Every structure is written in C-alpha cells, then in structure tokens.
Amino acid sequence: MENKIPYKIYLEESEMPQQWYNVRADMKKKPAPILNPDTLKPVTVEELEPIFCTELAKQELDDTTPYFDIPEEIRSFYKMYRPSPLVRAYCLEKKLGTPAHIYYKFEGNNTSGSHKLNSAIAQAYYAKKQGLKGVTTETGAGQWGTALSMACSYFDLDCQVYMVKCSYEQKPFRREVMRTYGAKVTPSPSMSTEIGKKINAEFPGTTGSLGCAISEAVEAATTQEGYRYVLGSVLSQVLLHQSVIGLETIAALKKYDIKADTVIGCAGGGSNLGGLISPFAGEMLRGENDYKIIAVEPASCPSLTRGKYAYDFCDTGKVCPLAKMYTLGSGFIPSANHAGGLRYHGMSSVVSELYDQGLLEARSVEQTSVFEAAQQFARVEGILPAPESSHAIKVAIDEALKCKETGEEKNIVFGLTGTGYFDMVAYQKFNDGEMNDYIPTDEELEKSFASLPNV
Amino acid sequence: MENKIPYKIYLEESEMPQQWYNVRADMKKKPAPILNPDTLKPVTVEELEPIFCTELAKQELDDTTPYFDIPEEIRSFYKMYRPSPLVRAYCLEKKLGTPAHIYYKFEGNNTSGSHKLNSAIAQAYYAKKQGLKGVTTETGAGQWGTALSMACSYFDLDCQVYMVKCSYEQKPFRREVMRTYGAKVTPSPSMSTEIGKKINAEFPGTTGSLGCAISEAVEAATTQEGYRYVLGSVLSQVLLHQSVIGLETIAALKKYDIKADTVIGCAGGGSNLGGLISPFAGEMLRGENDYKIIAVEPASCPSLTRGKYAYDFCDTGKVCPLAKMYTLGSGFIPSANHAGGLRYHGMSSVVSELYDQGLLEARSVEQTSVFEAAQQFARVEGILPAPESSHAIKVAIDEALKCKETGEEKNIVFGLTGTGYFDMVAYQKFNDGEMNDYIPTDEELEKSFASLPNV
Numbered sequence: 001m002e003n004k005i006p007y008k009i010y011l012e013e014s015e016m017p018q019q020w021y022n023v024r025a026d027m028k029k030k031p032a033p034i035l036n037p038d039t040l041k042p043v044t045v046e047e048l049e050p051i052f053c054t055e056l057a058k059q060e061l062d063d064t065t066p067y068f069d070i071p072e073e074i075r076s077f078y079k080m081y082r083p084s085p086l087v088r089a090y091c092l093e094k095k096l097g098t099p100a101h102i103y104y105k106f107e108g109n110n111t112s113g114s115h116k117l118n119s120a121i122a123q124a125y126y127a128k129k130q131g132l133k134g135v136t137t138e139t140g141a142g143q144w145g146t147a148l149s150m151a152c153s154y155f156d157l158d159c160q161v162y163m164v165k166c167s168y169e170q171k172p173f174r175r176e177v178m179r180t181y182g183a184k185v186t187p188s189p190s191m192s193t194e195i196g197k198k199i200n201a202e203f204p205g206t207t208g209s210l211g212c213a214i215s216e217a218v219e220a221a222t223t224q225e226g227y228r229y230v231l232g233s234v235l236s237q238v239l240l241h242q243s244v245i246g247l248e249t250i251a252a253l254k255k256y257d258i259k260a261d262t263v264i265g266c267a268g269g270g271s272n273l274g275g276l277i278s279p280f281a282g283e284m285l286r287g288e289n290d291y292k293i294i295a296v297e298p299a300s301c302p303s304l305t306r307g308k309y310a311y312d313f314c315d316t317g318k319v320c321p322l323a324k325m326y327t328l329g330s331g332f333i334p335s336a337n338h339a340g341g342l343r344y345h346g347m348s349s350v351v352s353e354l355y356d357q358g359l360l361e362a363r364s365v366e367q368t369s370v371f372e373a374a375q376q377f378a379r380v381e382g383i384l385p386a387p388e389s390s391h392a393i394k395v396a397i398d399e400a401l402k403c404k405e406t407g408e409e410k411n412i413v414f415g416l417t418g419t420g421y422f423d424m425v426a427y428q429k430f431n432d433g434e435m436n437d438y439i440p441t442d443e444e445l446e447k448s449f450a451s452l453p454n455v
Numbered sequence: 456m457e458n459k460i461p462y463k464i465y466l467e468e469s470e471m472p473q474q475w476y477n478v479r480a481d482m483k484k485k486p487a488p489i490l491n492p493d494t495l496k497p498v499t500v501e502e503l504e505p506i507f508c509t510e511l512a513k514q515e516l517d518d519t520t521p522y523f524d525i526p527e528e529i530r531s532f533y534k535m536y537r538p539s540p541l542v543r544a545y546c547l548e549k550k551l552g553t554p555a556h557i558y559y560k561f562e563g564n565n566t567s568g569s570h571k572l573n574s575a576i577a578q579a580y581y582a583k584k585q586g587l588k589g590v591t592t593e594t595g596a597g598q599w600g601t602a603l604s605m606a607c608s609y610f611d612l613d614c615q616v617y618m619v620k621c622s623y624e625q626k627p628f629r630r631e632v633m634r635t636y637g638a639k640v641t642p643s644p645s646m647s648t649e650i651g652k653k654i655n656a657e658f659p660g661t662t663g664s665l666g667c668a669i670s671e672a673v674e675a676a677t678t679q680e681g682y683r684y685v686l687g688s689v690l691s692q693v694l695l696h697q698s699v700i701g702l703e704t705i706a707a708l709k710k711y712d713i714k715a716d717t718v719i720g721c722a723g724g725g726s727n728l729g730g731l732i733s734p735f736a737g738e739m740l741r742g743e744n745d746y747k748i749i750a751v752e753p754a755s756c757p758s759l760t761r762g763k764y765a766y767d768f769c770d771t772g773k774v775c776p777l778a779k780m781y782t783l784g785s786g787f788i789p790s791a792n793h794a795g796g797l798r799y800h801g802m803s804s805v806v807s808e809l810y811d812q813g814l815l816e817a818r819s820v821e822q823t824s825v826f827e828a829a830q831q832f833a834r835v836e837g838i839l840p841a842p843e844s845s846h847a848i849k850v851a852i853d854e855a856l857k858c859k860e861t862g863e864e865k866n867i868v869f870g871l872t873g874t875g876y877f878d879m880v881a882y883q884k885f886n887d888g889e890m891n892d893y894i895p896t897d898e899e900l901e902k903s904f905a906s907l908p909n910v
Contacts, residue, residue, distance in 0.1 A: 006468045007534040013461045079462040080546065080837045091535065091609075109564050111839040111874070153834040154546075173628075173879035177839060179886045180830055375635055379608040382535045384566040384632060419566070421876040424628035431634045 005101075008085040009252040016083050017247040018070060020240045022059075023278040024350060025066035026285040031236070031353040032324035034060075035311065040455060043321050050222055051229050051320075055126040059237040068240060070122075077121045077154060078244070081110035086252040087416075091380040093400070100403035102396060103258075104416040105249045105276065106383065111177070112147035114386065114418030115272050116232050119241035120144070123230040124151035133226035134158025138188065138213030140167055141341050142174030143386075143418060144232030149181035160227075162188040162216045166207035166336075174422050188213040195219050195317045209333055210344060215317025233269030234314065234323070234348050242275020249413060250279050260291060262399055264414035266391035267295040267304060267362070268341060270348030276415040278350075281359050293360035294399075295351065296391040298370070300338040300438045303328050303347045304355055304362035306445060311455040312346055322455060325352040328440075329448035335438040339426035340367045340387035345448075365394050366437040371430040373397050374420070386418040387426055460556075463540040464707040471538050472702040473525060475695045478733040479805060480521035481740040486691070486808040487779035489515075490766065495910060498776050506673060506775075508683050510581040514692040523695060525577075532576045532609060533699070536565035541707035542871075546835040548855070555858035557851060558713075559871040560704045560731065561838065566632070567602035569841065569873030570727050571687050574696035575599070578685040579606035588681035589613025593643065593668030595622055596796050597629030598841075598873060599687030604636035615682075617643040617671045621662035621791075629877050643668040650674050650772045664788055665799060670772025688724030689769065689778070689803050697730020704868060705734050715746060717854055719869040721846040722750040722759060722817070723796060725803030731870040733805075736814050748815035749854075750806065751846040753825070755793040755893045758783050758802045759810055759817035761900060766910035767801055777910060780807040783895075784903035790893040794881035795822045795842035800903075820849050821892040826885040828852050829875070841873040842881055 024030055033042035048057035059068065070078075089102040107115035127135050134157050139145030145161040152159035161183050168175060168187035175185050188208045189196040193216045199206065206212075214231070221229035232238060253260055263280050265273035273295050283289040297304055303326045313330040314320040327346040334343050347355075354360055367387075374390035376397070377383070385393060396414040403410050420427065429435045479485055488497035503512035514523065525533075544557040562570035582590050589612050594600030600616040607614035616638050623630060623642040630640050643663045644651040648671045654661065661667075669686070676684035687693060708715055718735050720728035728750050738744040752759055758781045768785040769775040782801040789798050802810075809815055822842075829845035831852070832838070840848060851869040858865050875882065884890045 010465050111837055150837055176879040176883045176886060180833060180882050378635060382566055382605055384635065424631040427635050428631045431631060
C-alpha cells in the first residue's frame with residue numbers, strides 16, 4: 001500500500017498559517033448584524049466591551065478585514081499540538097471498496113480532545129493581554145470547558161466554568177480534567193447567580209441546559225471586577241480563530257497537488273464547520289474554485305434543515321445580543337435520548353448566511369446511523385471518534401459509496417473534530433443496542449418557533 | 456520562541472524503521488532462558504507453540520538475530536498512528552528555568568492511548584498469518600486490552616479479554632472501548648475457566664489480579680481450538696516490537712544532530728522502557744556511545760530497586776514458564792491505594808539483565824510526587840499524561856532541575872507512554888487531596904519473597 005500520498009500529511013511548522021481568515025470580508029452580502037436586545041439596533045464595540053475582551057469584540061464586528069495576524073504567543077501554543085494531520089483514510093477506502101479518496105483533518109490530538117482549543121487559546125490570550133483576572137464560560141459536553149481550562153492555565157488566568165448540571169453529574173471525568181488544569185467548575189443552574197437562583201426556583205430539580213449556563217456565565221463575568229465572558233462556538237470571532245483548520249487543510253492538499261471535490265463538516269453551533277469551510281467558501285466567493293460543501297447535523301436538532309432563518313436569542317436568560325441565524329427557537333431542547341452532541345438551538349450567523357446564499361448544503365442524520373459509522377471508522381482507521389465528529393463520518397461514507405456506484409475518483413475531505421474518550425456512556429448504549437433515534441415532530445418545532453422574538 | 460529545532464520532530468514515513476531491533480543479540484551475557492516449570496529446563500519453541508503463535512515463540516527465544524524485518528502489513532498499520540512525535544518540551548523548560556533541553560517521545564496519539572498498540576498489531580498479525588481464529592489475553596488498567604481489541608478488529612480476529620474484576624467495574628469506559636472494537640470482555644476471576652472457578656472458590660469476593668487474569672487467559676487459549684495467548688509486556692518479543700519507539704527516537708534526534716545525555720522511561724513489566732532504551736543500550740553494548748539510562752518505578756511496587764534477581768513465576772496460577780527477573784515474588788500485590796499503574800510483581804528478563812550489568816540505573820518514586828509532576832507537565836505542555844508515564848516525567852523534571860543547579864545544557868529524553876483520559880478517578884483523588892503514598896515494609900517484602908520457587 002505504498003503511495004506517493006502519505007497516510008498523514010503534516011505541514012512543517014514554517015508552513016503553518018500566520019493569519020486567520022475572515023470569510024465575511026469576501027461575502028458581498030454580509031451576515032446580518034447582531035442586535036442589542038434593548039434597542040434592536042446593531043451592537044457596537046462599546047456595548048460589547050462589558051461582556052467581551054475589547055480585541056475580541058472588534059473581531060466580532062469586523063466584516064471587512066480578510067486576514068488577522070495570529071499573535072506570536074498563540075502561534076507558539078499552536079505548535080504544541082498543531083499542525084494537525086490531514087489523514088488519507090486508506091483503510092476506510094479499502095473497506096468500502098470505493099474509488100474515492102477520503103481525507104480527514106484530525107483535530108483530536110490534544111488533551112481537550114477537539115478543535116475547541118484553537119479558539120480557547122486565542123480568547124485567553126486577548127484576556128491576558130487586556131490585563132484581566134479571569135474569564136467565565138459555560139460548557140455542555142465539556143470539550144470547550146476543557147479547552148478553555150488548558151488555555152487559561154497556560155496564561156495563568158482564573159477560569160470559571162458553568163457546566164450543564166446533567167453533564168456535571170454524568171461526566172465527572174471531564175470535570176476532573178478541568179480541575180486538573182485549575183478551573184473552578186460549577187454545576188448549572190447554580191445558586192451563585194441571580195439567573196441561576198431564578199431558574200432553580202421556577203424549575204426545581206432541573207438538570208440545566210446550555211442556554212441557561214450561558215446566562216449564568218455572562219452574569220458572572222459582568223458582576224466580577226476584571227472578568228469577561230468567552231464562548232466556544234456560534235460567534236464570528238470563534239469562526240475566525242477556527243479558520244486555522246481550513247487554512248491548514250488547503251495548504252496540506254496543495255502540498256500534494258490535491259483538489260478537494262467535497263468538503264464535509266458536522267454542525268452544532270458552527271465552530272468546526274465554519275472553521276473548516278471558510279477558506280474553501282472564500283475561494284468560491286472569489287470565483288477561484290468550486291466545491292460541494294456539506295453541513296451535517298443531527299436529525300434531533302435540525303437547525304439548518306428544518307429551522308427558520310430569523311433573529312433569535314442566543315441564551316435562555318435573553319441577556320446576549322440577538323443574532324440572525326437558522327434556529328429552532330431558543331426554547332428548543334433536543335430529547336435526552338440524543339447522545340451525539342450538537343445540541344444548540346441555533347447556528348452561527350456566518351454559516352447561516354453562507355447556507356442561505358447556497359454556498360453549502362445541509363443534511364440531517366439519525367444517531368444510530370452516526371454511531372454505526374463511528375464504529376466502522378474506528379475499526380479500520382483506529383481512531384475512536386467523538387459522536388459529533390461522527391456525523392461528518394456518516395456523510396463522508398455515504399458520499400464515498402456513491403462514488404463506488406458511479407466509479408468517480410472524487411476527493412472527499414471531512415473534519416474529524418475530536419475523540420470520543422469521554423463519550424463512552426453513549427457508546428455503551430450503542431453497544432448494548434439501547435440507542436433510540438428521535439426526530440422532533442412538526443408540531444414540536446412549531447411550538448418552539450413560537451418563542452422567536454418579533455424582530 | 457522560534458528555534459531551529461521544532462516543537463515536534465516528525466519523521467517522514469520513508470524514514471520509519473523497517474526492522475525491529477533485538478538488543479539480546481548485542482549482549483555478551485544473555486538474559487537467562489525461560490524455563491519449563493515442570494522440567495526446569497529451558498523451554499523450546501515446540502513447548503511454547505500450544506500457548507504462543509509459532510512466529511512469536513521463535514522471536515521469544517531468539518537471542519542472536521539483531522534485526523527482524525517488520526512485515527509490510529504491520530508497517531501499513533503503523534503508518535496510521537506512527538511515526539510518533541519527538542516533542543521538544545520548550546514550555547516545560549521555560550517553566551522550570553532549566554538550561555537542559557527536554558524531549559519526550561509521545562506514544563499516546565492513538566485510541567489505545569499508549570505504546571501498547573506497537574506490539575498488539577504485531578501479535579495479531581502473526582496470529583492471523585498462522586490462520587488462527589482468535590487470541591486471548593488479560594488486561595489490568597485496560598491499555599493493553601484496548602490496543603489488542605483494535606489490532607484484532609483490524610485483522611478480523613476474535614479477541615477475548617480477561618479484565619481484572621476491579622478494573623472491569625471501576626473502568627467501564629475502557630471496557631466499552633474494547634467492546635466497540637468487537638472484543639469479548641470477561642471480568643476475572645470468572646466462572647468460565649477452571650482456574651477462575653478455583654480462585655473464586657478459594658477467595659470468595661476477590662476483585663482479581665493481573666497474575667490471576669493471565670492464568671485464565673492462558674487456560675482459555677489452550678482449551679479452545681484455533682486460539683493462542685498474547686501478552687502486552689514482560690516478554691522479550693514485546694520488547695522487540697516496542698523497539699520501534701527507541702529506533703524512531705534515535706532517528707529523530709539524529710535528524711537534528713542531537714546527542715541524548717539522559718534517557719528516562721517508566722518501568723512496570725518493561726514493555727515501554729525496554730522498547731525505548733534497547734537501541735540506546737545497543738549503542739552502549741557495541742561501544743559506540745554512552746548514555747545515562749534511568750528506569751523509574753513506583754515506590755509501591757519496587758521490583759528493580761528492592762526486588763531479588765531470581766527465577767520466578769509470571770502468573771498466579773503458575774502455568775507460565777519461569778523467568779529470571781528482578782521480582783517481588785509472584786504473590787506480591789501492591790496496595791489498593793496505589794493508583795499509578797505499573798503493578799506487575801516482576802520485570803522483563805531483558806531489562807533485568809541490562810540492569811544487572813549496570814547499563815541502566817533505577818529509581819523509585821512516590822505517587823503523590825508523580826501526580827504533582829503530571830499536573831505541572833499538563834499545565835504547560837498541554838498533554839494530560841497517564842499516571843504510568845508520569846513516573847518518567849517526575850524524574851525528567853528532577854534531572855532538569857539538577858541541570859539548573861549545575862548550569863549544564865544536557866539533553867534529557869523521556870518516554871511519554873500515554874494519556875490519562877481513563878485515569879480520572881486517580882486524578883480526582885489527587886485533586887481532592889485524598890491520595891496516599893504507600894511503600895511496602897521490609898517485612899512485607901520478605902514475606903512475598905518467600906513465594907519464590909526454589910530454582
């Protein structure tokens with residue numbers, strides 16, 4: 001099986017991106033601005049400053065600068081776990097008997113276990129540079145909280161994580177990783193914030209939600225001197241930092257003169273998808289190249305395929321700015337049966353607008369088929385994928401099997417965002433044949449759409 | 456922090472070792488032969504064949520062939536996760552303020568989470584080539600069982616794992632990873648083997664031991680048609696396969712013209728230590744180079760620093776051949792307080808003989824200091840290390856701090872054998888300040904030495 005293209009394409013450190021790419025700069029029609037929930041006018045940097053670090057607030061609102069220099073300190077940190085490999089899935093191809101060439105950009109080779117670290121280290125850096133004491137955030141499954149804990153530990157920043165209570169209890173190991181990195185982890189809703197007290201009073205015994213944890217983290221940031229709030233997905237600044245994934249992917253493909261045909265990413269809030277596809281979409285927007293880009297979401301939380309493109313709240317407490325996005329309504333919570341992550345009700349406004357402009361298509365997949373794909377992949381490629389990542393695997397396999405029918409030698413690239421070591425409860429359900437698929441009914445969606453603000 | 460030496464030195468696939476190195480060939484005084492427990496004579500390949508695959512039995516007894524070709528199929532598999540990076544620990548050096556240069560060979564970037572896969576894939580390959588149906592093995596913490604499950608899945612072999620009962624119950628996630636790869640995992644002692652029934656009858660409620668699980672796995676292999684037993688450490692064949700670690704390390708150092716001064720590895724049964732140091736020890740045996748080689752073991756299971764160099768049983772059921780090794784006696788079981796792995800009572804006969812000849816020194820360290828080193832390393836280098844690996848980290852830091860005193864710019868290389876994602880119960884104890892150190896008393900050791908056979 002010797003081949004000119006190695007199993008793993010690694011860039012040299014000197015070939016790593018020096019700048020992040022801001023796809024908004026190449027979009028003629030820009031994503032709709034985020035709005036101040038009180039005035040319903042586009043928010044300004046000044047309005048964001050009490051919540052976000054100033055530099056990050058500027059990045060959030062800048063839709064014209066195409067490239068941002070990656071500060072030297074961040075590039076040094078990146079070198080500890082980047083460049084990440086672009087892997088040729090020779091063994092999967094052989095197993096499928098497909099003429100397609102399958103590549104995956106593997107972001108799981110770091111302790112956070114996912115791509116989240118790319119933005120965590122950037123956000124921690126700007127907080128440190130601003131002279132802050134610490135940051136607050138929320139985490140659901142725990143990937144983002146772990147990544148942020150690592151980043152804060154590196155820059156000696158205090159890190160306060162509001163962890164959705166059911167995850168806090170069901171994923172004690174994630175919690176311990178964060179504690180090992182020095183983070184303070186609080187189950188949400190807690191009794192240490194006003195909004196937490198209110199939610200606990202209204203819904204006694206609630207096990208929390210991401211939207212609720214966001215509200216608590218924002219409150220904690222704005223009521224403590226020297227703290228700001230940071231977020232691991234959805235935001236445009238996060239997509240900017242995550243563009244390092246797509247930029248490295250394109251550089252690695254170029255190194256071996258490979259032209260991608262299909263680019264596939266899983267989609268929750270859009271951090272990985274946006275990061276992976278931005279540079280590809282940029283080439284399309286500039287008329288340089290054409291790609292088939294596919295966003296894959298769970299059938300149980302189908303914001304792109306069944307959501308509305310509208311302004312919505314980003315959090316349960318409604319303290320964050322309003323964003324125009326594909327959304328299921330901020331009151332939507334996927335069934336507890338859904339194990340596979342990607343549970344956010346909305347979608348990055350950048351990804352939403354690219355989708356609306358037809359630059360990418362979307363597919364939803366059911367979780368049993370996702371875990372089947374995960375297991376098939378794990379058995380031949382060796383890596384145990386995160387459930388989130390496995391959504392992309394599922395569609396990559398589907399596309400490769402289509403090529404088997406047509407005989408096409410397409411180059412299929414997908415993002416393998418992370419590893420599943422902390423998701424073994426879900427794997428156990430799958431191994432025991434106890435996994436259920438859940439798809440919200442039209443009636444359920446109509447109900448949650450009713451929570452959309454009238455903007 | 457730009458530097459000529461990158462953070463991570465990766466070999467090209469074309470630079471990967473084509474052969475394993477057998478250090479026994481360069482030893483003038485060979486390790487003592489393993490003995491048939493019935494005849495007390497050196498075992499023959501024929502005597503080993505009912506237990507081991509024929510090719511592996513040959514490798515086990517061959518102490519004259521210096522190099523074995525790595526079969527093409529194994530090299531293909533290696534390419535999925537190898538070459539592993541040799542990482543320059545710039546951030547740790549900076550944190551310590553040491554003039555020393557610290558490098559670590561990181562073997563944790565695969566789903567088994569450790570170096571164990573290097574030998575698992577080799578043993579599965581030879582089993583497949585021999586036309587076997589499957590293999591049996593034991594696992595304690597679960598790294599080896601996971602690695603073997605992955606390897607068997609790749610070659611479509613049945614995989615039966617006897618998992619020490621306390622680990623089976625305390626590490627359900629490890630178990631689920633193995634099941635995801637299709638392995639059959641049985642808690643040991645079980646009621647499905649004669650030896651298991653006997654041990655259960657003698658010690659009702661026992662939570663098992665590695666020595667007992669070995670006996671069960673050997674029985675299962677020899678009583679089923681088309682099965683053989685495989686083992687992840689201690690054996691000379693395992694050290695042979697693991698030499699890929701040391702060979703890659705030397706090749707990576709050469710690539711940047713670096714001469715190691717100190718080479719450090721953690722030592723349980725010797726699989727990682729032997730694999731890492733064999734090629735270095737070979738250079739010493741051939742008079743080409745000189746290194747300070749340090750084996751690090753837990754103070755709670757100190758086979759090299761406090762054991763006897765004598766023939767001993769490898770398993771509780773006494774069904775395996777006798778090996779001459781540094782041992783605490785096959786009846787020795789470290790305190791349940793000991794969380795850090797490396798619990799085997801003996802030590803590879805190759806490592807034992809190298810130690811006896813003075814080619815390496817040994818140190819024992821207490822577990823609290825090991826976890827302190829682990830946390831310090833994790834916070835600056837980003838990787839959450841396995842407790843086993845952290846024994847080597849502890850001594851690498853000690854050596855680097857000595858250089859700080861003396862001002863020496865030594866090159867310190869250590870083996871980072873794996874990640875700690877499945878060891879969070881131990882980390883939690885450490886985070887909560889509930890970790891105890893345990894050192895066996897002289898009286899306890901004298902008692903367990905009494906179980907040594909009179910050979």
